[in-house]
Amino acid sequence: MPEGHTLHRLARLHQKRLAGGVVRVSSPQGKFAAGAARVDGHVLTRAEAWGKHLLHHYDSGLVVHVHLGLYGKFTESELPMGEPVGQVRMRMLGAPDGQPGFGTDLRGPTACEVLLAPEVEALTDRLGPDPLRRGADPDRAWRRIHRSRRPIGALLMDQQVVAGVGNVYRAEVLFRHHISPFRPGTALSVDEWSAMWADLVALMKVGVRVGKMVVVRPEDDHGAPSYAADRPRTYVYRRKGEPCRICGTPVAHTVLEARNLFWCPTCQPD
Known part of the structure; x- marks a missing residue:
């Protein structure tokens, strides 16, 4: 299972390549179709990691929560991306101003879900301090x-x-x-x-x-x-x-x- 540093690297990558612009979100596999539709076409304002959890914050106030578990993995690509290969739970495509187009496919996560702010707070409240987060106690x-x-x-x-x-x-x-x-x-x-x-x-x-x-x-x-x-x-x-x-x-x-x-x-x- 990926450890915390992997999720923080992903958060930094997604913050750099996708945050600040409209992101097209889909679920080629279909399992996340309803969740993808709720955030598709919105601006990704922030990507962050907390322990082994990745959080994508959107301008609508919705947050996509990903836990990779044992088998989850993101693969990255410049745009245009080809047809999805395998069971892609979530595909994100974006091109913030001044950035080249970027896409990422998520396969096999334990969790990929849309959360409201109180649910995110409840999640992070359950977690201990993360050595990689500024101000962790x-x-x-x-x-x-x-x-x-x-x-x-x-x-x-x-x-x-x-x-x-x-x-x-x-x-x-x-x-x-x-x-x-x-x-x-x-x-x-x-x-x-x-x-x-x-x-x-x-x-x-x-x-x-x-x-x-x-x-x-x-x-x-x-x-x-x-x-x-x-x-x-x-x-x-x-x-x-x-x-x-x-x-x-x-x-x-x-x-x-x-x-x-x-x-x-x-x-x-x-």
Whole structure:
């Protein structure tokens, strides 16, 4: 599932290429036809991301909410676009003044829906602070973490605690701070949380800027390659049984709250 930096990159792209002009919105697949008709021909005023949620704000006050889920993906193209290929849930076409024509197709999202302002507010109120949003308050997350007996590895994946963190950033930031994913939130110190939050902000900003996750420190960026082509080199994520880049201990794997979890038992002791 795409993590928060991917949605922020999409929001920046759509803001740059589509905001400020009339956007033609359609649903070649048909599943979003009624929603597309409500915003078609309106001006896209703003595109933003909040955690793993993308929000397109229109001059009518309506907002299109997209959650990519496991399989959702946007593909981009200059105009004119060809005929839709595959199951395109939403197509957006626009050419704001002074900009070349731009189009994007959305396929396979978990959610693609039109929301009213109170519904958007209810959605964002449910989310924890997003490390990529200006003014995000890490204390909001800390207040939930230090009262909880749930493992920190589960709390970091809870979008109501921290918005935008997924499996890769979860595994890697815990490794970088030598914290066991099984440590209860109540056993985490405020200084440890502050250091992790600052690291998440820095790592995810790099992800937005370069379009990929960079989680291994330069001095450790050697040895085994990435776990798959075009994937980030990681300390522990997707490296089950391979030697830890720091100590050589085989990387461990289990399932925690229905999500794959990777860690080094030596560098991240219980």
